[in-house]
Amino acid sequence: MKNVIKSTLAILTVFAVITSCNNSKTSNNKSGALASNVAEKVYVAPGEHDEFYAFISGGYSGNLTVYGLPSGRMFKEIPVFSQFPTSGYGYSEETKPMLNTSHGFIPWGDSHHPDISQTNGEIDGRFIFINENNTPRIAKIDLKTFETTEIIEVPNSAGNHSSSFVTENTEYVVAGTRFSVPIPQRDMPIKDYKGNFKGALSFISVEPEHGHMDIKFQVLMPGFNYDLAHPGRGASHGWFFFSTYNSEEASTLLEVNASQNDKDFIAAVNWKKIEEYVNNGGGTMMPADYAHNVYDEATHSATSTMIKEVLVVNPSEVPGAVYLLPTPKSPHGCDVDPSGEYIIGNGKLSANLTVHSFTKMLDAIKNEKFDGDAYGIPILKFEDVLAGSVEQPGLGPLHTEFDDKGNAYTTFFISSEVVKWKLGTWEVLDRQPTYYSVGHLTIPGGNSRKPQGKYMFAMNKITKDRYLPTGPELEHSAQLYDISGDKMELLLDFPTHGEPHYAAAMRADIIKERSQKIYNLEDNKHPYAAKSDAESRVVRKGNEVHIYMSTIRSHFSPDNIEGVKLGDKVFFHVTNLEQDFDVPHGFAVLGQNTSELLIMPGQTKTSVWEPTKVGVWPFYCTDFCSALHQEMQGYIRVSSANSDTPLKWSLGEDIE
Amino acid sequence: MKTTKTIILVFTLMAFIWSCKNDNKENASTSPTASEQESVSNEKTGQAFIEDDEGKPTVLNIAIGSKDHTTLVAAVQAASLENALVNAGPLMVFAPTNEAFAALPEGTVDNLLKPENKDALANILKYHVTPGNYSKEFLTKFKKLGQANNQYVMVEVVDGEPMIGGAKILASVKAGNGIVHVIDKVLLPPTEE
Numbered sequence: 036m037k038n039v040i041k042s043t044l045a046i047l048t049v050f051a052v053i054t055s056c057n058n059s060k061t062s063n064n065k066s067g068a069l070a071s072n073v074a075e076k077v078y079v080a081p082g083e084h085d086e087f088y089a090f091i092s093g094g095y096s097g098n099l100t101v102y103g104l105p106s107g108r109m110f111k112e113i114p115v116f117s118q119f120p121t122s123g124y125g126y127s128e129e130t131k132p133m134l135n136t137s138h139g140f141i142p143w144g145d146s147h148h149p150d151i152s153q154t155n156g157e158i159d160g161r162f163i164f165i166n167e168n169n170t171p172r173i174a175k176i177d178l179k180t181f182e183t184t185e186i187i188e189v190p191n192s193a194g195n196h197s198s199s200f201v202t203e204n205t206e207y208v209v210a211g212t213r214f215s216v217p218i219p220q221r222d223m224p225i226k227d228y229k230g231n232f233k234g235a236l237s238f239i240s241v242e243p244e245h246g247h248m249d250i251k252f253q254v255l256m257p258g259f260n261y262d263l264a265h266p267g268r269g270a271s272h273g274w275f276f277f278s279t280y281n282s283e284e285a286s287t288l289l290e291v292n293a294s295q296n297d298k299d300f301i302a303a304v305n306w307k308k309i310e311e312y313v314n315n316g317g318g319t320m321m322p323a324d325y326a327h328n329v330y331d332e333a334t335h336s337a338t339s340t341m342i343k344e345v346l347v348v349n350p351s352e353v354p355g356a357v358y359l360l361p362t363p364k365s366p367h368g369c370d371v372d373p374s375g376e377y378i379i380g381n382g383k384l385s386a387n388l389t390v391h392s393f394t395k396m397l398d399a400i401k402n403e404k405f406d407g408d409a410y411g412i413p414i415l416k417f418e419d420v421l422a423g424s425v426e427q428p429g430l431g432p433l434h435t436e437f438d439d440k441g442n443a444y445t446t447f448f449i450s451s452e453v454v455k456w457k458l459g460t461w462e463v464l465d466r467q468p469t470y471y472s473v474g475h476l477t478i479p480g481g482n483s484r485k486p487q488g489k490y491m492f493a494m495n496k497i498t499k500d501r502y503l504p505t506g507p508e509l510e511h512s513a514q515l516y517d518i519s520g521d522k523m524e525l526l527l528d529f530p531t532h533g534e535p536h537y538a539a540a541m542r543a544d545i546i547k548e549r550s551q552k553i554y555n556l557e558d559n560k561h562p563y564a565a566k567s568d569a570e571s572r573v574v575r576k577g578n579e580v581h582i583y584m585s586t587i588r589s590h591f592s593p594d595n596i597e598g599v600k601l602g603d604k605v606f607f608h609v610t611n612l613e614q615d616f617d618v619p620h621g622f623a624v625l626g627q628n629t630s631e632l633l634i635m636p637g638q639t640k641t642s643v644w645e646p647t648k649v650g651v652w653p654f655y656c657t658d659f660c661s662a663l664h665q666e667m668q669g670y671i672r673v674s675s676a677n678s679d680t681p682l683k684w685s686l687g688e689d690i691e
Numbered sequence: 692m693k694t695t696k697t698i699i700l701v702f703t704l705m706a707f708i709w710s711c712k713n714d715n716k717e718n719a720s721t722s723p724t725a726s727e728q729e730s731v732s733n734e735k736t737g738q739a740f741i742e743d744d745e746g747k748p749t750v751l752n753i754a755i756g757s758k759d760h761t762t763l764v765a766a767v768q769a770a771s772l773e774n775a776l777v778n779a780g781p782l783m784v785f786a787p788t789n790e791a792f793a794a795l796p797e798g799t800v801d802n803l804l805k806p807e808n809k810d811a812l813a814n815i816l817k818y819h820v821t822p823g824n825y826s827k828e829f830l831t832k833f834k835k836l837g838q839a840n841n842q843y844v845m846v847e848v849v850d851g852e853p854m855i856g857g858a859k860i861l862a863s864v865k866a867g868n869g870i871v872h873v874i875d876k877v878l879l880p881p882t883e884e
Contacts, residue, residue: 386841449778471738472779500741
């Protein structure tokens with residue numbers, strides 16, 4: 036009898052599968068008329084440009100990648116926190132200081148959340164900022180060149196995760212700490228975490244003209260984990276919101292111990308109030324040790340400066356500056372809608388989305404409706420600040436973005452989908468699956484007052500069978516959706532590089548009008564530049580040999596060098612004399628174990644070579660620069676340490 | 692012997708599902724259409740239907756492969772929750788046996804399996820899922836567990852064993868994306884939170 040039931044069930048199940056299979060086929064067949072529609076929507080004809088550019092974080096690659104939308108084409112990988120062989124970034128003498136920290140030179144990083152600079156709450160396309168999570172740093176990339184031009188280390192921080200989000204006039208780029216730590220760092224028992232560790236929220240001012248970064252102040256918060264953040268905008272400009280978890284202040288087995296409280300908090304920080312306090316002499320200057328690395332486009336060189344102090348603020352000393360908004364179950368994403376009214380807490384262990392109201396928050400503050408405090412910071416009542424909840428939209432909410440029509444789009448990791456819902460009514464309007472297990476999503480202009488609700492792309496954590504299943508390591512998959520209609524429509528699959536924790540996207544035309552094509556040779560202030568063939572030369576300083584070398588299609592000057600000895604440290608300072616768009620030259624010498632170079636027109640870059648063998652060694656251009664690229668070569672003669680070969684060089688004639 | 696039968700059943704199922712998926716793919720390559728996308732979002736596509744004969748079975752595979760959980764599997768399918776159960780998780784599924792379902796008042800299961808009760812069924816099933824992965828012994832450390840339907844289930848320790856919402860853990864099977872604890876009762880979500 037039992038067996039019969041079993042078999043029946045099995046057969047029924049199989050039938051169910053087959054039936055559903057047939058259904059899907061039917062729906063395929065009836066839709067042939069629209070066959071070319073989707074392809075046309077993502078087709079960018081040869082020579083045409085994409086309408087939007089997306090900057091997608093490279094996660095554990097430490098870099099930032101540039102993609103076109105809607106084509107999904109990858110245009111560039113911008114090296115930020117990791118050495119990058121393609122251009123020699125982090126290997127060449129000029130760029131090594133970019134990766135300097137108070138812990139020494141760090142060759143790799145974990146990049147997370149890019150955010151584009153804004154003016155009046157709209158994306159201005161000048162800079163993009165991105166955080167390094169592991170050894171806390173914030174980088175600035177210039178969107179006129181797609182080059183990393185500045186990196187500042189963040190002291191007192193650890194796991195720089197709720198970063199690097201900009202305020203609506205790029206007054207600040209903000210960096211919050213995931214790990215709370217002893218501040219100042221000291222040797223103490225881990226079990227004494229509670230009450231002793233602190234979480235630093237860093238407000239890094241951005242100088243308007245060049246974007247230079249400077250840590251204006253750090254708010255030393257209770258020892259929670261600060262997960263993500265977003266700025267207020269419009270009416271809420273001047274505030275910043277941080278999601279927190281582990282308000283339990285546990286230091287071990289957080290998957291259990293940080294999930295004990297029914298609610299954690301979103302911390303609302305009135306940074307304008309703290310700024311005023313600091314400008315009036317408030318705060319305490321404490322000893323610190325952090326690197327500030329700046330790339331100078333005139334000298335084509337980076338410098339690293341160690342800074343020894345930082346201004347810290349205890350929030351309980353600034354009344355009215357910080358409040359805690361109870362938010363269910365370890366919120367991850369903390370997103371603010373384009374109007375600045377709604378603050379969305381994506382409680383990753385909650386099945387509901389919590390939306391707070393900025394207006395109600397101000398009201399509750401005004402009427403002092405507090406529900407106790409945490410280390411002197413007032414806690415507001417959940418019901419008093421709640422605007423509404425989206426009930427059971429999916430499983431495992433992570434991030435929310437917005438369009439320009441009052442809709443929000445939230446990713447759900449566990450149920451692997453994007454859900455579209457309406458701000459104000461909180462009703463679910465549409466859901467589309469992602470392939471698979473989506474993390475972040477992006478809408479161009481999403482973190483601004485004016486998102487462009489045409490496309491949305493979802494960045495997935497799991498790829499599995501989307502491409503050939505050759506693994507174990509797979510590039511992650513992303514999906515592009517058309518969101519211009521009532522329902523989201525899947526358009527395209529494209530692979531992303533590293534792990535895209537976040538992305539920022541914007542209109543491509545804003546980038547195009549600011550693009551820089553070459554470096555002006557006349558403006559080259561590199562101390563070792565050779566700005567013409569005539570300026571090229573070789574200079575010995577003790578055991579250092581400095582070669583002032585120039586390149587132009589299709590030769591190096593000099594291209595014959597003698598008089599180098601074993602034990603010498605040879606500096607190839609290579610200047611690219613070209614002033615034509617897109618004519619870089621490369622440089623490599625046999626046995627070079629430091630850095631190859633790729634030198635842009637008008638630029639000077641340096642590679643150090645410490646020859647280990649006597650001989651005559653070739654060097655050549657590694658970038659196919661011209662019809663006579665294969666002729667672009669030279670020799671350097673290395674003699675024994677005690678030889679008396681004179682230091683000589685030439686171009687076009689023999690060394691006599 | 693019984694195991695062999697179960698395995699055969701699972702493979703048969705997989706074969707059907709997989710051939711179905713291939714059909715979809717062929718269609719996709721010849722005519723990528725707007726409503727093709729709708730078929731992609733059809734409930735029988737997604738992570739649950741990926742062919743993977745190398746990885747450790749997921750919590751869903753384990754449930755499908757168990758002769759004692761045919762009711763649960765039928766319920767999961769009726770509620771279209773397959774894809775949620777193959778996610779990276781981690782997921783801890785409390786899997787009531789067929790006997791546990793049979794112990795419910797007569798007609799309860801049949802009623803829940805009706806299409807119009809899909810949401811109610813999904814809510815009950817999600818009350819059996821915790822985002823987490825804890826062994827039976829470890830569960831004694833908890834007072835309550837936050838379930839996927841947004842409600843809590845209480846944990847009590849009786850004679851050194853964790854009782855989950857009054858249900859006893861009969862067996863535990865480790866999965867690729869979490870763990871399945873076989874329980875002797877169906878957990879019914881509290882009507883008021």
